[in-house]
Amino acid sequence: MAEATTDKRQGHTRGRTGNDRRTQIIKVATELFREKGYYATSLDDIADRIGFTKPAIYYYFKSKEDVLFAIVNSIVDEALERFHAIAAGPGSPGERIHALLVEHTRTILRNLDANTVFYNERGLLSPEREREMRKREREYTEIMQRLYAEGVATGELLDVDPTVATATLLGAAIWTYRWYDPEGRLSADEVVEQITRLLLNGYRRPA
């Protein structure tokens, strides 16, 4: 897939706009950061796989960290949007939490590379950026916590602490990035259905 681009020996790549290039750098960096981690991936690695040299990257990004930030930032953006939309949507609190878990898990499984980088490497951003990321993440976990608390109040949801509940439910969904194998036996849709059913009903089969 990385080889789809023009080989170095053919000379300069033609027909790519600057935006394409930027996107391409992000895509390749995402693959490599996922495979080897942020520190173990050099800018030479990224440039090599694309077919140019390291300084070219500096034409599109100010620093290596900026590349990581671009990846991490887009993940948070999408998640935030998703949470807002669903939380404001129709349905009881429990139904909206279900929808949230379905969509969140589905998105992770559909975009495993970037989500893996997000969950594994976001801690390596500069302190200021990490603070900003945490803040935006807290934004959407709070959306879910309010929703959960509402459901507890109406008696629809199990009475546990909303912080614990939402961290646990989201954690179970997020953890897929560590074990799900797209080449494996189970389709993403099956996995999403089973996880969300398990979380909704519990592993003890109702009598």
Place this chain on the structure above:
Amino acid sequence: MAEATTDKRQGHTRGRTGNDRRTQIIKVATELFREKGYYATSLDDIADRIGFTKPAIYYYFKSKEDVLFAIVNSIVDEALERFHAIAAGPGSPGERIHALLVEHTRTILRNLDANTVFYNERGLLSPEREREMRKREREYTEIMQRLYAEGVATGELLDVDPTVATATLLGAAIWTYRWYDPEGRLSADEVVEQITRLLLNGYRRPA
């Protein structure tokens, strides 16, 4: 806590056996690997915090990776032992899975530093060691999968794929290392109780 040891300026530390030193290096490395990550922690950082110099570490470990391996290995050892003991113990499959989740979560919360290093940094070991780790981890997830399948067969447990079920339940428990704050509002015991109750019953309150 790292300052409990003798300061450099007081000269050589007295009254520590080699085993103490080794343990001390592991302890300090665990703290630093957790705070800053494996790559961002230099051997000088570790030595500094203890109060000696880098080459001293090589008296106790062959390489930096060996320090990480010592941490990661002990976590897997304990988990494996725990899973074996509980799986072979008394109770229905569902009861044993409950016990497993309780104990696993409790252990993580009681030893957050080392478990954080385990889950965040184990991927940075050499390919051979990573393979070995994966193999031993698979060993205990398979124990849980067999238990789950048994419970599905007897009708005690919700009928979802045992791989999905165990990954999800364990993931929910493990995820605590990312959000639990020992200085926070909730005690570890409360969190363990609420998480395991949530997973057992599901977030939808039974009518």
Place this chain on the structure above:
DNA sequence: CCTACCGATCGGTAGG
């Protein structure tokens, strides 16, 4: 367990 040091890697820049 220390001082002194080497070799390699790598992010980033100059200058074009």
Place this chain on the structure above:
DNA sequence: CCTACCGATCGGTAGG
């Protein structure tokens, strides 16, 4: 977007 290069960091070793 390239060639050439700098400066800093760091794991690891020599020799004691």
